[in-house]
Amino acid sequence: MTIPPDPASPPPLPGVDRLPADIPPPATLEARVIEALRARGVVRQPPASGRGGRHWRYDAAAAMVLLAVGAAAGTWWARPSVDLRPRFMLLLYPGTSPVLDATAEAATAREYGAWLGRLSAAGRAVSGDRLADGAAVVPPGAPATGSDLQGFFVITADSVEDARRIAAESPHADRGGVVVVRAIDTPR
């Protein structure tokens, strides 16, 4: 096949750079993949209790930390915001949380405290909380997409990259958790 010289090559297609680089897969595909991995003995099914003990222990530590930081900061997430920068949600999903002993829980508390303290001092933290286990699904029988969400923060940031950097510095990400960053679309 003849190779055309570069000057004659058609320029990039208009609009191609606006096509999404990511396309969400069907919601059912994750379960199918995990089931296939289980069938091959590649992954271990978590305990029947759901998240498993070690995750629960991590959640418990995180919850204590959030409560402690909230109390220490007084109205940390009740403070009215005048920040007009874009807001983002940091959605906390389970990852590879380590088993936490008492020493580790104390360290986790210090890490959350330091991280939230920095955000609060910079006026970036708006709210946050931990979610309880379990989810009600409507209509009954529909897939409980996102039911393993563990908690969330709402922050202000200059851009999605800035929000992503904040998320990457969070103790949750440090400990192997997955943080999904979503822009809040409602203007203020």
Add this chain to the structure above:
Amino acid sequence: MSEDAGPDGPLIEAARRGDEWAFRALYRRHTPRLYAVVLRMLAWRRDEADDVVQETWMRAAAGLGRFRGDAAVATWLTGIAIRCALEALRRLSASAPATTSDLDGTATEANEPPIDLERAIAGLPDGYRTVLVLHDLHGYTHAEIARLLEVDAGTSKSQLFHARRAVRARLGAVTAEIVS
């Protein structure tokens, strides 16, 4: 290619130990990109794309022990996905030869891409479409494409030339229909 510098290392280590949560985290982090590449390579045949993505994760799981971190996890996974998609294209081509001269011949109504440009790309012959998707939509260089497709870089450039021209022709025809 741009790389996601997320903390994949601990997840990979945990996945090697068979931790399901780690696999789920890796899946959620990387599958939207894998799915986009595969779906486009397969001209929006969704059922086949699902199969290819599943096979990608099976092979990735089998290869975790050999993954040494020389490449980013995203690059490694995408390479596996592209190879799986190429195999699927060969199977599909063998079972139902495509009418490669017909730009409408590939995408079926059930798998209709959402916009004209995607539709025009989906209608390309397999070889043109693969190169255009990898180069123009997902940032691969001709050298990288040449390695993945086991062709030389000149072939990749030539395929891209013809692919872009065919898409422009297709979009021009659509525009002409609308105007008339």
